[in-house]
Amino acid sequence: MAAALWAAPAAAQVLSLDLPAAPLGRQVIALGRAARISVVVPDRRLWARPVPALHGRYDPAAALLTIAKAASARVQPIGAASWRIVPTTIPAPTPRRLPADRVSQAEPAPDDVIVTASKREIPHERFAGDTHRVEGVELKLGGSGGTDRLTTRLASIASTYLGAGRNKLFIRGIADSSFTGPTQATVGQYLGDLRLSYNAPDPDLRLADLAAVEVLEGPQGTLYGAGSLGGLIRLVPNEPDLAASYGSATLGGALTAHGAGSADAQATLNLPIVDDRLGLRVVGTAAREGGYIDKPALGRTDVNATRIYGGRAAALLRLGDGWSAEVIAVGQRIRGADSQYADRDAAPLTRDAMVTEGFRADFAQAQLVLAGQLGAVRLRSTTGVTAHDLTERYDATPPGGPPQLFAQANRTRMTANETRLWQSAPDGSGWLAGFSYVRNDTRLRRLFGAPDTPLPTTGVANRIDETTLYGEAGVRMLPGLLTSAGLRVTRTELGGAGEDVPEFALAAARATSASRRQTIALPAASALIDLAPHTSLFLRYQQGFRPGGIAIDGDYVRRFRDDRVATIEAGVRTGRPRRDALDLAVTVARTSWRDIQADFIDPSGLPTTANVGDGRLWTIEATAGAVPIAGVRVETAATFNDSEIDEPSADLVHALTAGVASDVADARAQVLARLRQIPNIARITTRLGVSYDGQFGARALRLDGWLRYVGRSRLGVGPVLGQAQGDYVDTGLTARLAFGPVALTAGVTNLLDTQGNRFALGTPFTTGREQVTPLRPRTLRVGVDASF
Structure with missing residues (x-):
């Protein structure tokens, strides 16, 4: 089996190594990096054989000899910078199989990166679609962070930047709403095989102790169902290691220009309880992000401090004969003292508001994962429960009026199971069959009035039961042609009702609050054509949908329908990222979006949700990477989105032009003039990244820098949400210098101290003040991390 494959320009270099005790395979992967x-x-048992820690200065050959000797193995050179490790004696064959969740490590060729989010664990070069993988070692550089680490590394991901635990994420131009409502997210977010939420915002879990994060672009409805219109983000956690005990800890502090200080901490512990049978892995994180927004009207400075505490624990039990059971528990608590937006025309980083606009978010999830093999067929079943609560406060003070507060609480409870069977071949062919069930209950409650005594106003409760059968098959029809097709059939039962509905609106609420059932089929098809070694062309067709529900309209409640996207895309890629001297990928996609669900401001001034019309979107994305000299990698990416809502709904025309235009045709023309492009997505986003892995004297040095330009976009639908945003440059630079098991880190974000405008919304209410969400000012962080 393959331990690691890396472009190897300097096999004779002397390295300062600090490799913890671990199975041989894990140590060799670390050495390869x-x-x-x-x-x-090539020997599976040798891969799992434990070896002691390796500290000191070694050239690669000497390090391999030391590792091999500790494992009773020998090293065979097979090239200028390539080796093979084999046992000193040839073991007798045994019928013992690898556990199911290690099989994927043994089967691929040495240069394969496996797309586990494909659910058939397809090698990257044989995956017909646009996918990105961010390794866990890259995410943890500079301390634990949240989803913002992904937005800085990938040009195709956008965020609303309302604050930790409040943001909505968008991929490839599929964006709908500016704030949290009853609509489901357009991006599917998963931890392992279980979705993190159904129709709540991004929980913004700390990306700590992860093997990687995988991002699939474009609709993923066939394999992942509702809510993956724009794409998928899948967190891949490190599972417990049953062969060795080790841990790590990180501590950091930061200073922000024009603001308060910050601090962060993280600790990870891996502990085998019964050797090769039972193990435990625990990670904990804590962070205080200092504020930088002032409120002169309240006499307060740096009001938007945020505290985040979280952790994850996993226990893995090998049941024997290739079967395993794993229990995973995740929890996180976020407390924001105030919002992070500012007034556009006021002094920089200030807001003239008379109320406190704090927020809090609590997330908890528990999973049980059963995995194994039935002959040559693999099985994986994941069952979980999720609780997600978000409470937000908004300034609703009218111009010249007394202070007013709007608060809303979104309570989500979800139960889910996914069970799938699959079989894959190294050439990318194979099949998959699965079943899933999701029960999601959401309650949205609202208060409005004086800050000290707000009164209940109309809210809604939505329930959905989703039962699904899905399948996919891949067939290599010709040596250079791999085709696949899939189908998902989902039966949904929707229900909803108004809460705290005024008496005069009760009759309408009862008429609206009815359950309904529907069956939805989502087909998919793709083709991958091998043009040359490590060069391929892919074609893909995929659909996605979101179920409807009940929304608030003033004092009333009303239904909104499900929406649906269909995307056809073509892409070409050549070279293997981080393996070849040059890699390039270009994708062109055309998306049709029907009955778009979106939020806007209703005539009463409150946020509401409706189907705003039909739209279309063209997307072009290009990524490239190069290794110009040993140890240096340069990455570039650019996305272009051209979108518009070309057929506004009658409801939207009426809501946005009430009392303005009497002629229907004139009203429709006014709405079309305001829409132009789908909100919250910049037409152009670009990124440039440079990294270096090498030596500084006798010490291992890593440098990582990036620059990201986000083009201009529109906040939302309608005149109140029509402000421009974007058109800014964000930057960052981090250095890590290792001293044996201890390393020092220094990093700077927003090097240019750009204020910018990431999101032109702080409160959806007309307060007489235009709003901007500035970037966090220039921030210097210094940290230390240690392994043991």
Whole structure:
């Protein structure tokens, strides 16, 4: 089996190594990353054999000899920078199989990166679609962070920047709403095989102790169902290691220009309880992000401080004969003292508001994962429960009026199961069959009035039961042609009702609050054509949908319908990222979006949700990477989105032009003039990244820098949400210098101290003040991390 494969420009370099005790395979992977060498371990049992820690200065060959000797193995050179590790004696064959969740490590060729989000664990070069993988070692550089780490590394992901635990994420131009309502997210977010939420915002879990984060672009409805219109973000956690005990800790502090200080901490512990049978892995995080927004009217400075506490624990039990059971528990608590927006025309980083606009978010999830094999067929079943609560406060003070507060609480409870069977071949062919069930209950309650005594106003409760059968098959029809097709059939039962509905609106609420059932089929098809070694062309067709529900309209409640997207895309890619001297990928996609669900401001001034019309979207994305000299990698990416809502709904025309235009045709023309493009998505986003892995004297040094330009976009639908945003440059630079098991880190974000405008919304109410959400000012962080 393959331990690691890296572009290897300097096999004779002397390295300062700090490799903890671990199975041989894990140590060789770490050495491969540090030395950029290729190592093959063909014996499965040797891969899992424990070896002691390796500290000191070694060239790659000497390090391999030391590791091999500790494992009773020998090293065979097979190239200038390639080796093979084999046992000193040839073991007798045994019928013992690898556990199911290790099989994927043994089967691929040495240069394969496996797209586990494909659910058939397809090698990247044989996956017909646009996918990105961000390794966990990259995410943890500079301390634990949240989803913002992904937005800085990928040009195709956008965020609303309302604050930690409040943001809505968008991929590839599929964006709907500016704030949290009853609509489901357009991006599916998963931890392992279980979705993090159904129709709540991004929980913004800390990206701590992860093997990687995988991002699939474009609709993923066939395999992932509702809510993955724009794409998918899948967190891949490190599972407990049953062979060795080790841990790590990180501590950091930061200073922000024009603001308060910050601090963060993280600790990870891996503990085998019964050797090769039972193990435990625990990670905990804590952070205080200092504020930088002032409120002169209240005499307060740096009001938007945020505290985040979270953790994850996993227990893995090997049941024998290739079967395993894993229990995973995740929890996080976010407390924001105030919002992070400012007034556009006031002094920089200030807001003239008379109320406190704090927020809090609580997230908890528990999973049970059963995995194994039935002959050559693999099985994985994941069952989980999720609780997600978000409470937000908004300034609703009218111009020249007394202070007013609007508060809303979104309470979500979800139960889910997914069970799938699959079989895959190294050439990308295979099949998959699965079943899933989701029960999601959401209650949205609202208060409005004086800050000290707000009164209940109309809210809604939505319930959905979703039962699904899905399948996919891949067939290599010709040596250079891999085709696949899939189908998902979902039966949904929707229900909803108004809460705190005024008496005069009760009759309408009862008429609206009815359950209904529908069956939805989502087909998919793709083709992958091999043009040359490591060069391919893919074609893909996919659909996605979101179910409807009940929304608030003033003092009333009303239904909104499900919406649906269909995307056809073509892409070409050549080279293997981080393996070849040059890699390039270009994708062109055309999306049709019907009955778009979106939020806007109703005539009473409150946010509401409706189907705003039909739209279309063209997307072009290009990414490229190069290794110009040993240890240096340069990455560039650019996305272009051209979108518009070309057929506004009658409800939207009426809501946005009430009392303004009497002629229907004139009203429709006014709405079309305001829409132009789908909100919250910049037409152009670009990114440039440069990284270096090498030596500083006798110490291992890593440098990572990036620059990201976000073009101009529109906040939302309608005149109140029509403000411009974007058109700014964000930057960052981080350095890490290792001293054996201890390393020092220094990093700067927003090097240019750009204020910018990431999001032109702080409160959806007309307060007489235009709003901007500035970037966090220039921030310097210094940290230390240690492994043991």
